[in-house]
Amino acid sequence: MLDNMLSYSGGLVGLIILILDLIVIFEVMNSNREITGKLGWSLLVFFFPVVGLILYFLLSGRSEHNARYEAIV
Known part of the structure; x- marks a missing residue:
């Protein structure tokens, strides 16, 4: 089992x-x-899935680049 x-x-x-x-x-x-x-982030995640995920979540500065998202109240 x-x-x-x-x-x-x-x-x-x-x-x-x-x-x-x-x-x-x-x-x-x-x-x-x-x-x-x-393109750079997409290629990094595509060719190195695990390492790309970790680097993206640690180094990408997501809060600075998410201006297109609207806050849900």
Whole structure:
């Protein structure tokens, strides 16, 4: 039983990373960054999914570039 659960855990982790990558790419495309910044972040996340996610959430300055988002009150 445990072996069966462990065999599917890699697929679940991959699915979670894919979903997070898609969220980051959509967030980058909707930000007010220049096109080179959008392209750079998108390529980083596309070619290095795990490292790109970590770097994006740590270094991207998301609060500065999310002017297009409206606050939900």
